[in-house]
Structures are given as C-alpha cells and as structure tokens.
Amino acid sequence: MDDSVAERIKSDITSNDVVLYMKGTPVFPQCGFSSTVVQVLTHLGVKFKGIDVLSDPSIREGIKQFSNWPTIPQLYVKGEFLGGCDIVREMYQTGELQELLSNNGIDVQIKA
Amino acid sequence: MAMDAALIESLIKESIPDADVRIEDLRGDGDHYAAYVESATFKGKTRVQQHKMVYDALQGRMGGELHALALQTSVPKDA
Numbered sequence: 001m002d003d004s005v006a007e008r009i010k011s012d013i014t015s016n017d018v019v020l021y022m023k024g025t026p027v028f029p030q031c032g033f034s035s036t037v038v039q040v041l042t043h044l045g046v047k048f049k050g051i052d053v054l055s056d057p058s059i060r061e062g063i064k065q066f067s068n069w070p071t072i073p074q075l076y077v078k079g080e081f082l083g084g085c086d087i088v089r090e091m092y093q094t095g096e097l098q099e100l101l102s103n104n105g106i107d108v109q110i111k112a
Numbered sequence: 113m114a115m116d117a118a119l120i121e122s123l124i125k126e127s128i129p130d131a132d133v134r135i136e137d138l139r140g141d142g143d144h145y146a147a148y149v150e151s152a153t154f155k156g157k158t159r160v161q162q163h164k165m166v167y168d169a170l171q172g173r174m175g176g177e178l179h180a181l182a183l184q185t186s187v188p189k190d191a
Contacts, residue, residue, distance in 0.1 A: 033180075069160075070167050070175035086183045087159045 005062035013076040017106050018048035021063045022073040026050040033085035034073040040092045045109035046101060078104050115178050117145060120170070127169030128153055132188075144180040152191035159185065 013019050018041070024030030026038050026048075041048050053060035053072055060072070067074055067081045075082045077100065082088065091097035101108050117135045124133050124147070132150040147166070154162045162185040167174045174181060 064175070068164070070172070081160065083160050083163070087163065090159070090184065 001062045001065045002058065005058050006066060009059070009063060009066050010079075012049065012051060014079045016049040017078060017104070018046055018101075019051060019076040020048050020073055021051050021053055021059070021076075023052070023054050025052050030054060031072070033071070036085050037073045037075060037088050040088055040097070043111055044092075044098060044101070045111055046106060077101065077106070115142065115145075115173065117142075120145060120147065120178070120181070123171065123173075124149060124166060124169045128165060138180070138182070143178075145178075146182040146184070148184050148186070150186045150188055152188055154185055154187045155191050 020026075020034075020037055020041065022029060022031070022034035022037065024034060026042075029035035029038050038050070051059065053063065063072070063074055064070060069081065069084065071084050073085055073088075075084070075088050082100075083091070088097065091100070098108050098110075117137055121133045121135050124131055128149070128151050130151050130153065134148040136146040136148075138144040138146055149162075149166055154165070157165075163183055166183055166185065170178065170181075
C-alpha cells in the first residue's frame with residue numbers, strides 16, 4: 001500500500017470519532033452490508049463520516065490491508081477497527097455497541 | 113461466482129479442527145451463505161480476532177469468489 005493512502009486512512013480515522021468505509025454513500029448505499037451498518041448507526045443517532053470506497057480504488061484496497069480484513073464495510077470508532085457488518089449487527093443486538101459508543105463519549109440518541 | 117457449501121465447511125474444519133460448523137445457503141444460489149462457527153479456540157478472543165480466524169481458514173476467498181458470508185462465531189458453553 002502506498003504510504004499516502006495509509007496516511008489518509010490514519011488521518012480520517014483519528015480526526016473523526018466514527019468512520020464507516022462503505023460502498024456508496026450514507027444516503028445511497030450500494031451494497032446491502034454497507035446499508036445495514038448505516039441503518040444501525042442512523043437508528044442510534046450516531047454522527048459518522050462515510051467514506052465511499054467505490055469512488056477511490058486505492059482506498060478500497062488500502063483499507064483492507066490497513067485492517068487486515070477482507071471485506072467492506074468497516075467501522076472505526078476512535079481510530080480502532082470495530083468490525084464489519086456481522087459484528088456491528090451482533091453488537092447492536094446485544095447492546096454492546098451502544099455501550100462501547102457511550103464509553104467512548106459518543107452521543108447515542110436512539111430514534112423511535 | 114459461486115462456492116460450494118461443503119468446501120467452505122471443510123476449509124474451516126481443516127484450519128479449526130474442533131469447530132462445529134453450520135452453513136446455510138441463504139438464497140439457494142450458492143453465493144450467499146451464513147456460517148455459524150463454534151470453537152473452544154475462540155475463547156478469550158475478540159469478535160474481530162474470531163472472524164479473522166475464519167477468514168484465514170478460507171484462504172483469501174472471502175471478499176473474492178465468496179461475496180456474501182454472514183458470519184457468527186461463538187465459544188462452546190463448557191469451554
């Protein structure tokens with residue numbers, strides 16, 4: 001991976017509390033797995049930065065190497081890789097996700 | 113691209129011998145699977161580490177020829 005790609009990823013995940021690398025945008029997800037994570041975050045009222053890997057092939061490959069994780073979406077909280085769609089969904093269902101976000105000082109406002 | 117469920121199961125068991133593996137073909141198209149993997153070797157590991165063990169077992173197929181594998185890992189209750 002190009003150093004500049006790694007630097008961009010590091011900069012994005014450290015300057016934003018919650019970052020989602022996804023296919024498409026939060027408004028128009030282009031993959032069901034990305035869409036699921038967007039729905040969870042939206043439901044929890046969590047502000048996040050969505051990064052569309054489809055618009056940048058170097059990030060699309062770079063993020064997989066960065067986390068050593070083979071698939072997209074990838075969710076980062078406070079610079080730490082939290083998981084992909086399955087893990088986020090499972091953590092949401094058990095309440096661990098809400099707890100982890102709160103413990104990191106991130107506002108969670110569940111929408112009815 | 114499709115991948116056989118039996119191959120997914122055998123790759124996981126080869127890499128994690130004690131694993132209890134259940135595969136579901138979600139759409140019957142050989143391309144969208146759910147896998148439930150239970151193993152004592154997951155004990156003490158984070159979910160990310162557990163999922164990585166399964167992805168490693170699939171030897172790079174995940175994200176490639178295997179597009180959709182909804183994964184759920186667990187540790188046996190008596191482990």
